[in-house]
Amino acid sequence: MLDKTLCENDIRRIAIVGSGVAGLTAAIKLKQQGHEVTVFEKSRGPGGRLAAKRLADGSADIGAQYFTARNPEFLPFLAEFAGNNRFALWKGEFGFQDKEGEWQAFPDEPRYVGLPRMTAISRALSAHVNVVAETRIESLVRDDNGWALVDTSGQQLGTFEQIIITAPPAQARDLLAQSRLPHLAKQLDDAVFRVLPCWAVAVRFEENPWSRHVGMRCDHPVLYWVANNSSKPGRSDQDQHGRGAWWVMHAAPEWTQRNVDTAPEQVTAELVAAFRELTGTKAAVTDSVAHRWLYARSEGGANSGHLWFPEQGIGLAGDWLSGGRVEGAFDSACSLVSACTEQPVSQ
Numbered sequence: 134m135l136d137k138t139l140c141e142n143d144i145r146r147i148a149i150v151g152s153g154v155a156g157l158t159a160a161i162k163l164k165q166q167g168h169e170v171t172v173f174e175k176s177r178g179p180g181g182r183l184a185a186k187r188l189a190d191g192s193a194d195i196g197a198q199y200f201t202a203r204n205p206e207f208l209p210f211l212a213e214f215a216g217n218n219r220f221a222l223w224k225g226e227f228g229f230q231d232k233e234g235e236w237q238a239f240p241d242e243p244r245y246v247g248l249p250r251m252t253a254i255s256r257a258l259s260a261h262v263n264v265v266a267e268t269r270i271e272s273l274v275r276d277d278n279g280w281a282l283v284d285t286s287g288q289q290l291g292t293f294e295q296i297i298i299t300a301p302p303a304q305a306r307d308l309l310a311q312s313r314l315p316h317l318a319k320q321l322d323d324a325v326f327r328v329l330p331c332w333a334v335a336v337r338f339e340e341n342p343w344s345r346h347v348g349m350r351c352d353h354p355v356l357y358w359v360a361n362n363s364s365k366p367g368r369s370d371q372d373q374h375g376r377g378a379w380w381v382m383h384a385a386p387e388w389t390q391r392n393v394d395t396a397p398e399q400v401t402a403e404l405v406a407a408f409r410e411l412t413g414t415k416a417a418v419t420d421s422v423a424h425r426w427l428y429a430r431s432e433g434g435a436n437s438g439h440l441w442f443p444e445q446g447i448g449l450a451g452d453w454l455s456g457g458r459v460e461g462a463f464d465s466a467c468s469l470v471s472a473c474t475e476q477p478v479s480q
Contacts, residue, residue: 144167144168144169145168145169145293145294145295146168146169146170146171146279146291146292146293146294146295147163147168147169147170147171147293147294147295147296147297148170148171148172148173148280148282148290148291148293148295148296148297149170149171149172149173149296149297149298149299150173150270150296150297150298150299150300150305150308151172151173151174151181151298151299151300151451152172152173152174152178152179152180152181152255152259152264152266152299153179153180153181153182153183153255153299153451153462154181154183154254154255154258154452154459154462154463154466155181155299155450155451155452155462155463155465155466156172156174156179156181156297156299156450156466157172157179157255157258157259157262158210158258158462158463158466158467159297159299159450159466159469159470160172160261160262160263161214161258161261161262162466162467162470163470163474164261164262166470166474168474170262170263171263171265171291171293172259172262172263172264172265173264173265173268173270173282173290174264174265174266174267174268175267175268175269175270176266176267177266177267178252178255178256178259178266179252179255179256179258179259179264179266180196180251180252180255180256181196181255181299181462182196182197182426182429182452182459183196183197183247183251183252183254183255183459184196184197184251184252184424185250185251185252186335186422186424188335188337188379188420188422189420190369191249191368191369191379192249192250192368193335193362193379193381193422194246194247194250194251194362194365194381195333195335195381195422195424196251196333196426197251197459198246198348198358198360198381199223199244199245199246199348199459200244200245200246200458200459200460201242201243201244201245201458201459201460202243202245202460203460204460204463204464206463206467207460207463208245210463211254211258214257214258214261215253215254215257215258216257218248219247219248219253219254219257220245220246220247220248220253220254221245221246221248221366221367222243222244222245222366223244223245223246223347223348223364223365223366224347224366225346225347225348225361225364226238226345226346226347227239227244227346227347227348227349228345228346228348228349228350229349229350229351229352230349230350230351230352230353231352232352234352236345236346236349239348239350244348246365246366246367248366248367249367249368249369250367250368265290268284268290269284269285270282270283270284270290270308271283271284271285271287271308271311272308272311272312273296273308273312273314273447274289274312276292278292278294279292279293279294279295279446280292280293280294280296280446280447281293282296294446295446295447295448295473296446296447296448297447297448297449297450297469297473298447298448298449298450299449299450299451299462299466300451301328301428301451301453302321302324302325302328302428302431302451302453303321303325303328303427303428304428305321305449306318306321306322306325309321309447314445314447317442317445317447320440321449324431324453324454327431327432327433327453328428328429328430328431328432328453329386329389329390329429329430329431329432330386330389330390330393330425330426330427330428330429331357331383331384331386331389331425331426331429331430332383332384332388332389332392332400332404332423332424332425332426333381333382333383333384333423333424333425333426334381334382334384334400334401334404334405334421334422334423334424335362335379335380335381335382335421335422335423336379336380336381336382336401336404336405336408336418336420336421337377337378337379337380337418337419337420337421338377338378338379338380338414338416338417338418338419339376339377339416339417339418339419340376340377340378340416341361341363341377341378341416342378342380342408342412342414342416343361343380343412343414346361347360347361347364347365348360348361351385351411353385353407353410353411354385354387354388354407355384355385355388355403355404355407356382356383356384356385356404356407356408356411357383357384357385357386358381358382358383359380359381359382359383359408359411360380360381361378361379361380362378362379362380362381363377363378363379363380364378377419380408382404382405382407382408383429384400384404386429386432389425389429393425393427397423397425398423400423400425401421401423405418405421430453430457431452431453431457432457436454436455436456436461437454438454438455438464438465438468438469439454439455439465439466439468439469439472440454440469441469441472441473443473446473448469448472448473449469450462450465450466450468450469451465452465455468
């Protein structure tokens, strides 16, 4: 039995799987307490759903489109560890379609974006912790000292007394199952079912196709969300004459599920056709890029904040445990750190 709840002044080695907002927040908070923390990330760099695609003339945010700051601790945390120059207000009119297809105004709430792209926030946060990139964790192996992490090549990456998993629930469940922890893996079955996929397409139009809103929640069988990426602060993706605009389109979850294996070119064509139907634009498309999110956002279910298994010394955090928003990942990480260290953490 590994009861690894930390006590004050009890310094331990802790591994974090995943370097999105939850993983980086947990790493920073634990490092502040003096613990030795290593973050393992399967991709080339940190970010999670704070993702952007580099383009010939800039970049487009294809994951989370913005974040709110309802928790008064979130912006001060970003200001301290990412820097005030890494995020800014996204101003403009936001709308949603009602069931009659009429456009209504979104609730008036400050919305923030990363500068010059969403990934700038996670990259700035990652500078404060030890991140091992391009390393996919295959399993956890228990030994007398805790948990040995094993990557997909079979290499052991060290032994840690606590493990925090911030991967999407499907990947977290697989990791737990492969680590001979089926009773923990089973607890994620409902969460896995509730995480929805999403096709994201960034499209450059020769001229701005819609001037009324900068972001729109759609009541459409194909489109769920569309936004003028070029309207965000710090973006410089117009041509030398100041023309053109990049728009990001997120497909509806049900449509994505039916088309999860459709070719990106066909997905792009169908989303652009739906956008033309929605807006009536005839503006020419000059470039595009598509990305498939298998684990895009969580819908419904319990919001327990985090999961902590003290006997195993394993915890889970992520936005899917705290409302699905970007700042929910921050809230989840803070609550997990408080639980596994028995030290209150601001959130």
